[in-house]
Amino acid sequence: MKQTLTLTINGKSYSDEVEPRLLLIHYLREVAGLTGPHIGCETSICGACTVMLDGMAVKSCTMFAVQAEGRSVLTIEGLAQNGKLDPLQEAFWNEHALQCGFCTPGMIMTARQLLADNPSPSEQEIRHGLEGNLCRCTGYQHIVNAVKAVAKAGGA
Amino acid sequence: MRNFAYAKASNSTEAIRLLGHSGAAKFLGGGTNLVDLMRENIEQPESLVDITSLLREIQENADGGVTIGAAARNSAVAAHRTIRERFPVLSQAILFGGSGQVRNMATIGGNLMQRTRCDYFYDAASRCNKRTPGAGCDAIDGFNRMHAILGWSPDCIATHPSDMCVALAALDASVEVEGRDGKRSIRFTEFHRLPGNTPHVETDLRPGELITSVTIPKLDAARRSVYRKVRDRSSYAFALVSVAAVLEVENGVVKTARLALGGVAHKPWRAGPAEEALQGSPANEASFGRAADTALAGAKGFAHNEFKIELAKRLIASTLADLARKDGAR
Ligand SMILES: Cc1cc2nc3c(=O)[nH]c(=O)nc-3n(C[C@H](O)[C@H](O)[C@H](O)COP(=O)(O)OP(=O)(O)OC[C@H]3O[C@@H](n4cnc5c(N)ncnc54)[C@H](O)[C@@H]3O)c2cc1C
Ligand code: SF4
Ligand code: FES
Ligand code: FES
Numbered sequence: 001m002k003q004t005l006t007l008t009i010n011g012k013s014y015s016d017e018v019e020p021r022l023l024l025i026h027y028l029r030e031v032a033g034l035t036g037p038h039i040g041c042e043t044s045i046c047g048a049c050t051v052m053l054d055g056m057a058v059k060s061c062t063m064f065a066v067q068a069e070g071r072s073v074l075t076i077e078g079l080a081q082n083g084k085l086d087p088l089q090e091a092f093w094n095e096h097a098l099q100c101g102f103c104t105p106g107m108i109m110t111a112r113q114l115l116a117d118n119p120s121p122s123e124q125e126i127r128h129g130l131e132g133n134l135c136r137c138t139g140y141q142h143i144v145n146a147v148k149a150v151a152k153a154g155g156a
Numbered sequence: 157m158r159n160f161a162y163a164k165a166s167n168s169t170e171a172i173r174l175l176g177h178s179g180a181a182k183f184l185g186g187g188t189n190l191v192d193l194m195r196e197n198i199e200q201p202e203s204l205v206d207i208t209s210l211l212r213e214i215q216e217n218a219d220g221g222v223t224i225g226a227a228a229r230n231s232a233v234a235a236h237r238t239i240r241e242r243f244p245v246l247s248q249a250i251l252f253g254g255s256g257q258v259r260n261m262a263t264i265g266g267n268l269m270q271r272t273r274c275d276y277f278y279d280a281a282s283r284c285n286k287r288t289p290g291a292g293c294d295a296i297d298g299f300n301r302m303h304a305i306l307g308w309s310p311d312c313i314a315t316h317p318s319d320m321c322v323a324l325a326a327l328d329a330s331v332e333v334e335g336r337d338g339k340r341s342i343r344f345t346e347f348h349r350l351p352g353n354t355p356h357v358e359t360d361l362r363p364g365e366l367i368t369s370v371t372i373p374k375l376d377a378a379r380r381s382v383y384r385k386v387r388d389r390s391s392y393a394f395a396l397v398s399v400a401a402v403l404e405v406e407n408g409v410v411k412t413a414r415l416a417l418g419g420v421a422h423k424p425w426r427a428g429p430a431e432e433a434l435q436g437s438p439a440n441e442a443s444f445g446r447a448a449d450t451a452l453a454g455a456k457g458f459a460h461n462e463f464k465i466e467l468a469k470r471l472i473a474s475t476l477a478d479l480a481r482k483d484g485a486r
Contacts, residue, residue, distance in 0.1 A: 001159055020162035020204070043192060047257065056231070056260040062191045063261060066162050067206065113256060131391035132255020
């Protein structure tokens with residue numbers, strides 16, 4: 001029951017035969033070989049699998065790969081350009097917004113959406129915007145600081 | 157997960173044809189509930205008909221109301237300017253549900269049709285009349301903190317988990333559906349059912365029918381409306397109790413009141429008798445307290461959720477008081 005899936009990931013075109021039940025996160029990690037998006041819970045709780053679909057942050061563990069047919073996916077691997085980190089990656093580094101780093105790829109994609117919707121968020125708005133992403137290490141404060149730093153510097 | 161066939165419909169007639177009548181196929185909105193249910197083998201459709209290429213428009217009607225396509229994304233509805241201006245309670249309710257990522261995928265139709273979050277419903281080792289009719293209900297004598305206090309039956313005490321639907325119930329919305337036999341419109345407050353002795357039948361939707369849109373009629377008073385939600389932690393959790401309220405006060409007297417509760421029943425709970433009690437009463441604490449008592453008259457809890465009755469009363473009274481203060485500033 002495989003069908004052809006054609007989509008764009010990080011600006012590159014992909015086409016593969018997939019079963020409809022294949023989740024997008026499994027497609028990204030196992031078929032496309034992009035292991036940046038992580039699997040924390042696989043039940044739409046933790047946000048580690050967050051990627052952008054046509055510019056919107058979504059949880060790739062709770063959608064089928066075939067739902068992304070013809071659409072454009074951005075993963076953490078697509079952010080750095082010519083070896084240069086993007087502003088959010090840079091800020092996460094500078095502000096020590098990660099410890100083990102497991103939540104980071106999802107956290108950064110969600111933060112990207114947050115700043116796109118609201119370029120100068122308050123601390124409260126940042127915390128609310130990141131509510132779908134769990135971090136077991138940092139206690140969130142440094143993550144909030146990193147997002148603030150990017151907002152202050154003029155955006156992601 | 158069992159494998160299934162997947163097709164994308166390009167119009168509603170095709171969607172209805174592809175779904176067929178057998179019950180083996182299901183519509184797919186964002187998948188944010190259905191994928192989880194399929195992962196747990198609670199739902200095992202043989203095929204999915206993706207409807208997200210159609211029914212996405214949000215349309216302003218000549219009468220001042222709005223019609224929202226069934227596949228409109230929750231985030232798009234919450235951000236819609238007219239909805240934020242005319243029906244703030246709806247926008248707020250949506251933003252209280254899930255997280256940004258979920259709202260970017262979830263659709264209006266899927267939100268209406270989402271299944272309960274009762275833990276026993278998800279746990280295949282438990283008895284659940286909703287999952288297996290006639291099996292029994294492990295929630296009644298179990299851990300029932302999240303469960304119903306109004307309208308439940310001895311067969312099921314689950315709640316409907318939606319926030320958005322509570323606002324739609326307060327706003328007198330209607331649900332437009334289409335099937336092989338044509339189109340019909342269902343009053344929102346009659347769309348979801350109480351459990352009775354058939355808790356597995358959750359809505360008035362007939363097999364094979366597609367939800368095409370939800371319409372909210374003009375209601376000027378709704379410009380002053382609010383959604384309040386109390387939950388165990390302040391983000392990303394389902395409601396213990398929530399309230400959607402509209403209040404219009406003129407010369408210190410309640411002119412229009414709309415009230416609906418979430419987290420308390422198998423369906424979004426429109427508190428009609430409380431609205432009637434408010435209508436024409438002075439807009440003061442005594443009236444709001446009486447309305448709260450009226451709304452919860454007949455409520456009965458279980459071992460772990462008795463507290464919801466008092467919580468709901470206080471939430472209603474304080475929400476109305478806040479709205480009345482806002483009104484005074486006009
Ligand atoms: C972790 C988590 C937390 C959440 N918290 C909240 C919360 O606090 N409050 C809240 O309100 N929501 C919350 N949600 C969202 C909500 O529970 C549902 O997941 C969401 O609204 C479903 O929308 P969907 O489009 O993804 O539906 P789907 O998963 O695609 O479908 C759900 C059901 O609806 C049916 N369906 C879909 N569209 C139609 C149609 N047009 N006609 C007929 N049938 C249709 C499907 O066949 C399926 O049975 C949460 C979700 C998650 C995952
Ligand atoms: S409350 Fe309803 S959904 Fe929960 S176990 Fe009982 S029958 Fe099942
Ligand atoms: S892996 Fe997707 S939300 Fe946790
Ligand atoms: S840095 Fe370890 S989970 Fe966030």
